[in-house]
Each structure stands twice: as structure tokens, then as C-alpha cells.
Amino acid sequence: MTVRAGREFLAIPGPTTMPDEVLQAMHRPALDIYSDQMINLTDSLMADLGKLFATKGKTYIYIANGHGAWEAVLSNVLSRGDKLLVLESGRFAIGWGAAARMMGADVEVLNGDWRRAVRPAEVEARLRADKEHSIKAIVVTQVDTASGVFNDIEAIGMAIKAADHPALYMVDTVASLGCMPYEMDKWGVDVTMSGSQKGLMTPPGLGFVAANDRALAVHKTAGLRTPYWDWSEREGEEHYRKYAGTAPVHLLFALRKAIDMLFEEGLENAYRRHELLAEAVRRAVAVWAEGQVLSFNIQEAAERSNTVTTVLMGGKQDPAALYRYCKEHCGVILGAGIGDLTGKAFRIAHMGHVNAPMVLGTLGVIEVALAALKIPHGRGGIDAAVQWLGEKVSPSSETQL
Numbered sequence: 001m002t003v004r005a006g007r008e009f010l011a012i013p014g015p016t017t018m019p020d021e022v023l024q025a026m027h028r029p030a031l032d033i034y035s036d037q038m039i040n041l042t043d044s045l046m047a048d049l050g051k052l053f054a055t056k057g058k059t060y061i062y063i064a065n066g067h068g069a070w071e072a073v074l075s076n077v078l079s080r081g082d083k084l085l086v087l088e089s090g091r092f093a094i095g096w097g098a099a100a101r102m103m104g105a106d107v108e109v110l111n112g113d114w115r116r117a118v119r120p121a122e123v124e125a126r127l128r129a130d131k132e133h134s135i136k137a138i139v140v141t142q143v144d145t146a147s148g149v150f151n152d153i154e155a156i157g158m159a160i161k162a163a164d165h166p167a168l169y170m171v172d173t174v175a176s177l178g179c180m181p182y183e184m185d186k187w188g189v190d191v192t193m194s195g196s197q198k199g200l201m202t203p204p205g206l207g208f209v210a211a212n213d214r215a216l217a218v219h220k221t222a223g224l225r226t227p228y229w230d231w232s233e234r235e236g237e238e239h240y241r242k243y244a245g246t247a248p249v250h251l252l253f254a255l256r257k258a259i260d261m262l263f264e265e266g267l268e269n270a271y272r273r274h275e276l277l278a279e280a281v282r283r284a285v286a287v288w289a290e291g292q293v294l295s296f297n298i299q300e301a302a303e304r305s306n307t308v309t310t311v312l313m314g315g316k317q318d319p320a321a322l323y324r325y326c327k328e329h330c331g332v333i334l335g336a337g338i339g340d341l342t343g344k345a346f347r348i349a350h351m352g353h354v355n356a357p358m359v360l361g362t363l364g365v366i367e368v369a370l371a372a373l374k375i376p377h378g379r380g381g382i383d384a385a386v387q388w389l390g391e392k393v394s395p396s397s398e399t400q401l
């Protein structure tokens, strides 16, 4: 017997659930890519991406996923043999570094740990030791979607400044943009990249990059430039050069609608919504953890992301059984553990188009699965999540979930 019917619910960290309005925005004919309408659409999106990144720098839209946007960044600012410092806190900065190595960079990993955030003091110490300034750029993720960690991008930026080191500071916001505060210019970030299919509620297929003047200056002499990714090539007058060819018209319609929805809600409200729903998830997980089988992957509460929660499963229990039960019996797709956590964890995504019923429903289904599979867990996880929301989302508050 199953209680699955109708729509499957994706609780995976990308692609995420898309609002009906975003899906419907694509259900129309393409535009003439040389029309004013098209040019205005592109201009509006580039300006709004600047608002999301909080930068006065230049923005670029690539027909690419996050891996493509990584390559876009690297090819525009690095030359063969340049040293890149990768700040480890899970899988994704490491992946960005692996791409750089394949492209000919000299990649050094500042070893971190899958269970905690990058420590700014360790970054500062490494940069102070680099007296010849051989490190040309530093890469880090704001949220690592594998470990579930949240890195303090502002604090790392201050550490770089304190070391008085000229390396470009480059940040991956694929799993956080539109969900958690981000201030590229204020935090001293030189280059930021992101993607469409997570917090931005848009189909996979668009990659975004923002670059400030320092990055654009380095770009002038970068040796790894190639025609498709090249920033200068995209500065040409003709509209098609913004995309190095045909514009991804329908994805742009979707993105326009998604950003409109986000701005209508208000970014601050969207951040608050993510914070409240993430804490509801954490309240439930904390209670389940009393059964001594489940636990948070990220040990420090303050370092847990508001967009994805990675839950370790011990006691010889198999997270794949939980995953299968949720999918096959209840129609909820959880994220599996990936990288070092393959077979040891599951992930609950709470990013983008998420609301109270989606999150409470997902938690409820996990609790059903824990009961059905007789996985030891503390009782009352859902109640803890409900009490939390009941307290914070009071009838008099402006907060809507």
C-alpha cells in the first residue's frame, strides 16, 4: 500500500520546485531576438541580477548550469599556472577547484572539514604566509549543498582584507542566492557565480556571473579566455553577443517571472521565510536525533544553512531505505548523501519556492518513514517544528509562509 498519488514533491537541492507562474511564463512563442522587447528583457534581468548579488559590477548570463558558470569565472580571470586557493567545506568548492586544475591552474586546497564552516583565521594565516602573493584567486561556496554548511562570506572577506592580500575573492552562491542575504560589494567579493535552478525557482540551464572592476582588470590579461565564456566578447553592441549566440528566450521568460515574484515578496521577507522554515526543519531533526541514529552533519548550529539540511544516519541504518520509502510510498523525493557522505546521510532541501505545507509535509513524510522502517528516533519532531512556527508566525506578525 502506498499513499502516493498525483504530483511528486521534490525536496532535493536542485532542481527545485518551480512556481506555476514560472512554468506558465514559458508557455508562449519565442521573441524575435533582435526586437526591443528582447533587448529590454535582457537589460532588466542583468540589472536585477546585480540587485540580487548586491553589486555595481557587471553581470553575465550564460546558457549553462553551475559547472558552466564555474568555468566561465575561471577562464575569465586565470592564466595557465596561476595559483588558486580552494577553501574546503564540503564538495562544491573542491569541484570548482578540480575544474581549474583541468584548465591548467595550480590548485591548492586549504583543508577544511565536511562538518564545519571555513575558518576565516585559517584563511588569513595562509594568505599572510604567501608573501610573494603567488595566490591569484580564492574560491569558496556560501552554502555547500553536500555538507549543508553555511560559510560566513563577510568574515572571510575581512580575513582577506586583514592579510592585505590582492587575490581575487570568488564566491559560489548557487545554493543560496535569493534565499540568504548576500552583499557582494559590501563584503569585498570580486566575482560571484550562481545558477537558475535552486533558490531562483527557474529551470536548470542558466548560469550567472557578476564581476567587479578588479576582476575586469585582471580579465584583460587572463590567458585562459575562450570565446563562449569571454566577458569582453559579451560586451559587444549587438544583442546576440550578450549570449554569444541565440538567447535562451524561454528560460529568460521564466527567470523574469521568478525574480518578479521574489521582488514582490521582498528579498528580506524571502530570507526570513527561509530562516523560519529551515529552523522548523532543524527543530524536527533535533528531536529525531534523540534516538541516537540521526544527527546533524554540521556540528555548530550557527553554521547550518537555511537552504539545505544534511542529516547523518548511523546505527547501521541505510539512508537509501528511507529515501526509497519516502519516494515510493509517499511521493516525496529527498536528497541523497553525496561525495564523502554517500550512503551515510540524506538531505532535506528547503530552498526557493518553499512554504509551510511543503516543509511540514516533507517532515511529516520523513517521520512516517522513520516509523514504518522502525528507525529509532525521538518522538515529536513534527510537534517541535509546529510549535516553532506557531511561536514565530503569530497572527499579528507580517510574516507569511
Ligand SMILES: *Cc1c(COP(=O)(O)O)cnc(C)c1O
Residues within 6 Å of the ligand: 014, 065, 066, 067, 068, 092, 141, 143, 144, 145, 172, 173, 174, 175, 195, 204
Ligand atoms: C548545485 C551546485 C553547483 C553545481 O550546479 P550544477 O547546475 O549542478 O552544475 C555548484 N555549487 C553549488 C553550491 C551547488 O549547490
